Amino acid sequence: MTRISVTVDGVRYDDDVEPRTLLVHHLRDQLGKIGTVVGCDTSNCGACTILMTNADGQRCGVKSCSVLAVQADGSEVTTIEGLAGPENSLHPVQKAFHEKHALQCGFCTPGMIMAAVDLLTENPDPTDAEIREGLEGNLCRCTGYQNIVRAVRAAAEAMRTAEPAPSTPEAPEAALPDGGLPKAEPSKGGVPEEVVPVPAP
Numbered sequence: 001m002t003r004i005s006v007t008v009d010g011v012r013y014d015d016d017v018e019p020r021t022l023l024v025h026h027l028r029d030q031l032g033k034i035g036t037v038v039g040c041d042t043s044n045c046g047a048c049t050i051l052m053t054n055a056d057g058q059r060c061g062v063k064s065c066s067v068l069a070v071q072a073d074g075s076e077v078t079t080i081e082g083l084a085g086p087e088n089s090l091h092p093v094q095k096a097f098h099e100k101h102a103l104q105c106g107f108c109t110p111g112m113i114m115a116a117v118d119l120l121t122e123n124p125d126p127t128d129a130e131i132r133e134g135l136e137g138n139l140c141r142c143t144g145y146q147n148i149v150r151a152v153r154a155a156a157e158a159m160r161t162a163e164p165a166p167s168t169p170e171a172p173e174a175a176l177p178d179g180g181l182p183k184a185e186p187s188k189g190g191v192p193e194e195v196v197p198v199p200a201p
């Protein structure tokens with residue numbers, strides 16, 4: 001077993017993991033982050049997409065079934081469960097998926113939304129072709145992708161036109177910095193008290 005420390009959705013978790021454990025299984029089985037789903041386990045479908053800081057501290061979209069948990073040691077991870085804003089307000093991409101009917105069965109949706117957040121962080125005003133290219137690693141068996149593209153376009157516009165947050169000494173940034181992601185809370189350290197292991201499907 002190897003000791004790792006990963007900050008997930010603003011909370012630091014210290015755990016012992018087997019070197020062969022995939023990050024997606026660590027998130028689901030040890031940390032209870034079952035919003036991140038497993039569609040293929042072979043890095044084809046994108047359902048397990050999360051955001052993870054790289055060596056340069058940049059947050060990038062990653063298929064968490066293609067990363068070992070030990071490789072995430074020291075990283076900050078954002079899952080679909082960490083996207084919501086204050087008082088559980090939906091992230092603009094989540095809101096747009098809801099309003100544009102960009103899902104049917106919903107299985108691809110967590111990964112699709114995380115990939116869209118990653119895309120809009122890199123390119124705040126993508127064309128439809130750029131949206132399709134940006135999401136090409138994420139498969140959907142239901143929607144035909146049309147409404148997904150509409151949703152990402154709507155989210156991009158909403159994020160570009162969002163009112164800046166009031167400039168106070170406590171909150172000097174714009175309303176939607178860093179892809180509209182909520183700020184991480186200070187590390188609490190240690191393993192949370194209520195971690196319920198959930199078996200992978």
Ligand code: FES
Nearest residue numbers: 039041043046065
């Ligand atoms: S479960 Fe990771 S890409 Fe399909």
Ligand code: FES
Nearest residue numbers: 104108140141142
């Ligand atoms: S909504 Fe069913 S797989 Fe995308």
